[in-house]
Amino acid sequence: MKHLFIGGEWRLPTGSETITVVSPSTEEPVGQAPLSAREDVDAAVAAANAALTSGDWSTWSAGERAEAMERFADALESRATETARLVTAENGMPIAVSGPVEGLGPAGVLRYFARLARDTAWEQPRPAASGRGTTVVRREPVGVVAAVLPWNFPQSLAMFKLAPALAAGCAVVLKPAPETSLDAFQFAEAAQEAGLPAGVLNVVTGGPETGAYLVAHPGVHKVAFTGSTEAGRTIAEICGRLLRPVTLELGGKSAAIVLNDADLAATVRGLAWASLLNSGQTCYVSSRILAPRTRYDEVVEAVAELARSLPVGDPADPATRVGPLVSARQRERVETAIAKGRAQGARIATGGGRPAGLTRGWFVEPTVFAEVDNSFALAQEEIFGPVLAVIPYDDESHAVGIANDSPFGLAGTVWTSDEERGLDLARRMRTGSVGVNFYAIDLGAPFGGVKASGLGRELGPEGLEAYVSYKSVYLRK
Missing domain, CATH: 3.40.309.10 (Aldehyde Dehydrogenase; Chain A, domain 2)
Incomplete structure (x- = not known):
């Protein structure tokens, strides 16, 4: 893979450096992915913001988003066998696991959140507590999401972030782990096939420096991360300083x-x-x-x-x-x-x-x-x-x-x-x-940890709430 996926297009990276993905079972190269430069991350974040402010995505209803997510699920499902084999080649996951979990699993997560998008009350009128007037409470997309992924379950854990973000109307910049850089482009191909608007999903590959730059980027509004507790603490510190919401699914014992x-x-x-x-x-x-x-x-x-x-x-x-x-x-x-x-x-x-x-x-x-x-x-x-x-x-x-x-x-x-x-x-x-x-x-219940295992929850209605910002509109009658 020589290109990045930014703004609905396959683009050559700014630089010429690459990441070599090596098979854990043969110790031989599986393939190469670009090492994204800061300019590539800037372009991906800009494309995501454009999708939210001036692109088609900003005007789509929850039902239209759900239909696109179901097309996305179909496109991923048609690639399930190929994706499972690729994940196994990259990280050594037994194919008996990668088939159902990494090949077919992400489509199931998408379909669950598509249903949730349809069933969620995105705008709710409430009688004012004072008894005078009405307050309209709106759920709105939190904005551009930086999704920074681990190598152990790269497809399913990506979808734990991507599916609720899409259901909420967010745009996403996906940064896979270096060890599993190749399978992330399966998402890009499927998104194109499903007709997701340009900039709704962007894929940039790179190492820790790429991830750190993305997490702290001024154009990002929320971070979702799965990985080590050590890395999670660093991300939490950055997001705390920036007053940026963050979901962290970290280690366990x-x-x-x-x-x-x-x-x-x-x-x-x-x-x-x-x-x-x-x-x-x-x-x-x-x-x-x-x-x-x-x-x-x-x-x-x-x-x-x-x-x-x-x-x-x-x-x-x-x-x-x-x-x-x-x-x-x-x-x-x-x-x-x-x-x-x-x-x-x-x-x-x-x-x-x-x-x-x-x-x-x-x-x-x-x-x-x-x-x-x-x-x-x-x-x-x-x-x-x-x-x-x-x-x-x-x-x-x-x-x-x-x-x-x-x-x-x-x-x-x-x-x-x-x-x-x-x-x-x-x-x-x-x-x-x-x-x-x-x-x-x-899929229908919140997943996440306490103590050094993280902050926030993924999956279930609670997982969708992590990608929503609330707005109250006061009406006096």
């Missing part, structure tokens, strides 16, 4: 509380998704497994057997469940965490090294640690790899205390044969979402 009545076979089947999805490179995974002391050894062995049973290898093979990590740097980070766990006295129940026979690619064995104290780095720091820590607890209150003893608060799970008991524990966990006997994000 979620806990899975296995209760003493849990069906262990069903629990470990669920943990394959809840704890090791995308080779553990998922923000919400339950990477701390909290087990009752009365069943501790049993839980350790069951989780270790799960880790040993998952096929590791070529992510393009539908049978693969654990692929490579996204980069050599990410593998080094995970291996450092494993070494730190050993040094602190935790015991490796399985894994801990590189898979035999995989001499190319950035692979790490699914690894399970036992005899972990919640104060260990294994339990407090986000690793973002296939590494689980099994921690013992005495009773339910102790388990909830361990779950909440974390700088993060994004997600969590409870595993029990008594759903009401699980719901009671979920209420006591200080986190943004909890799954009882499974974990899956619901």
